[in-house]
Amino acid sequence: MVSPTTMAAVRASGAIPNAEYLLSAEGVRKEFPGVVALDDVQFKLKRGSVHALMGENGAGKSTLMKILAGIYTPDQGEVLLKGQKIRLKSPLDALENGIAMIHQELNLMPFMTVAENIWIRREPKNRFGFVDHGEMHRKTAELFKRLNIAMDPETQVRDLSVANRQMVEIAKAVSYESDVLIMDEPTSALTEREVDHLFTIIRDLRSQGIGIVYITHKMNELFEIADEFSVFRDGKYIGTHASTDVTRDDIIRMMVGREITQMFPKEEVPIGDVVLSVKNLNLKGVFRDVSFDVRAGEILGIAGLVGSGRSNVAETIFGVTPATSGTISINGKQVNIDSPNTAIKHRMAFLTEDRKDTGCLLILDILENMQIAVLQDKFVKNGFVSEGALTKVCEEMSKKLRVKTPNLSERIENLSGGNQQKVLIGRWLLTNPRILILDEPTRGIDVGAKAEIHRFVTELARDGVAVIMISSEMPEVLGMSDRVMVMHEGRVTGFLDRAEATQVKVMELAAQ
Structure with missing residues (x-):
């Protein structure tokens, strides 16, 4: 399954044909301004195996993988491919x-077709030197058939769901016929059925001798697909074990250096009056007749499969896509939420599903990202921003949420996914919301950060905030919600109280 280009590179490198490890790193160190991301770490990938990389956000996993993928250059240490030292200068160098x-944050071109995205820079040409679109379509269809992906190669990426975009990224990586495939949180946007499909692909690749590095925070995935795992903590290598030799609790202890005794710290708090009431809400072609109430101190979980309309309902309530019909009432008074600004004025906050595309302003620093939602609030007088007061509250919020950063002037794109999520939560907590909508609040977040975010949500409910929490992770929905609303294909199929909600009952409603 190795391409001629790859084979040529291997021959030229003088690689050892039967080296014990396909890819390895030894004594690697990488520093960024004010942060040691990796400190004398090691990693070894065997041929035909799935090696899971575990650790909290900021542990150094993605940094090491970016070194192995040619994105970063190590300050110290060496990388060996098939026993031969290599120095990767770019992602293209790594591919060759x-x-x-496959990155956690998808990097596809939205206004290009699926086929164009997969073969970009490698487009087949006709005898006149022009792109042969027919051949490109054929090659894409052949690749999809091999991977059992049902998708039209001519579909524009912007029209795909997040889950389908993830499958395109996977197909693109496989198309390179690589010896090593690195997957960074590949299932974060996939349904259970799509995860099973991905695992089938992975097992097939593994059987062909390909080495797969698998970064995940989902313990069940580790035990189902990984042959072994390595744990990193605070930029240091902790250890490597066969997945059959340890328990879930063993892994958590290695990752966080402590026991996490209460992953879902849900408290019984007084439930007050209805704060938000949604009646017969419709968005043409997306969802219909959605009705529910959320009370002060209540956490309403919204469950459903990808495509059920959960995120669309949240966006409509927040004014991103105003409703076609129906009503929204806050504290018993009907309101017209025609934009996010209007929603914010009604003390509503919305943590979006995709922190890269709709959450973080990646080129700005932490302070600018955190303060943006309150720049028209009490910190602005006579057209001037009270920088000192605003910076102080942002610093206090950063400490409260335990954001790992040398200072607030660090660009947010340099933070781990978990710390980016904390900054976004801090942004909305500064608005002092009475209604908080959380869409996939712990997607791509490690177990330690998850427990912290769950604690924040519990504290907000205790303070009387009405919380709507959308999550694809069933334990999170069941562990944190007072009630669960289930959706299927744009409609509400039922409600379950905390005492009666089980995974089986939720899935029965989600599949109706």
Whole structure:
């Protein structure tokens, strides 16, 4: 399954044909301004195996993988491919050496077709030197058939769901016929059925001798697909074990260096009056007749499969896509939420599903990202921003949420996914919301950060905030919600109280 380009690179490198490890890193160190991301770490990937990389956000996992994928250059240490030292200068250099990476944050071109995205820079040409679109379509269809992906190669990426975009990224990586495939949180946007499909693909690739590095925070995935795992903590290598030799609790202890005794710290708090009431809400072609109430101190979980309309309902309530019909009432008074600004004025906050595309302003620093939602609030007088007061509250919020950063002037794109999520939560907590909508609040977040975010949500409910929490992770929905609303194909199929909600009952309603 190795391409001629890769084979040529291997021959030229003088690689050892039967080296014990396909890819390895030794004594690697990487520093960023004010942060040691990796400190004398090691990693070893065997041929035909799935090696899971575990650790909290900020532990150094993605940094090491970016070094192995040619994105970063290590300050110290060495990387070996098939027993031969290599120095990767770019992602293209890594690809030519048979190393492909699927990033957690998708990097597709939205206004190009699926086929164009997969073969970009490698487009087949006709005898006149022009792109042969027919051949590109054929090659894409052949690749999809091999991977059992049902998708039209001519569909524009912007029209795909997040889950389908993830499958395109996977197909693109496989198309390089690489010896090493690095997957960074590949199932974060996939349904259970799509995860099973991905695992089938992974097992097939593994059987062909490909080495797969698998970064995940989902313990069940580790035990189902990984042959072994390595744990990192605070930029240091902790250890490597066969997945059959340890328990879930063992892994958590290695990751966080402590026991996490209460992953879902849900408290019984007084439930007050109805704060938000939604009646017969419709968005043409997306969802219909959605009705529910949320009370002060209540956490309403919204469950359903990808495509059920959960996120669309949240966006409509917040004014991102105003409703076609129906009503929204706050504290018993009907309101017209025609924009996010209007929603914010009604003390509503919305943590979006995709922190890269609709959450973080990646080129700005932490302070600018955190303060943006309150720049028209009490910190602005006579057209001037009270920088000192605003910076102080942002610093206090950063400490409260335990954001790992040398200072607030660090660009948010340099933070781990978990710390980016904390900054976004801090942004909305500064608005002092009475209604908080959380869409996938812990997607791509490690177990330690998850427990912290769950604690914040519990504290907000205790303070009387009405919380709507959308999550694809069933334990999170069941563990944190007072009630669960289930959706299927744009309609509400039922409600379950906390005492009666089980995974089986939720899935029965989600599949109706």
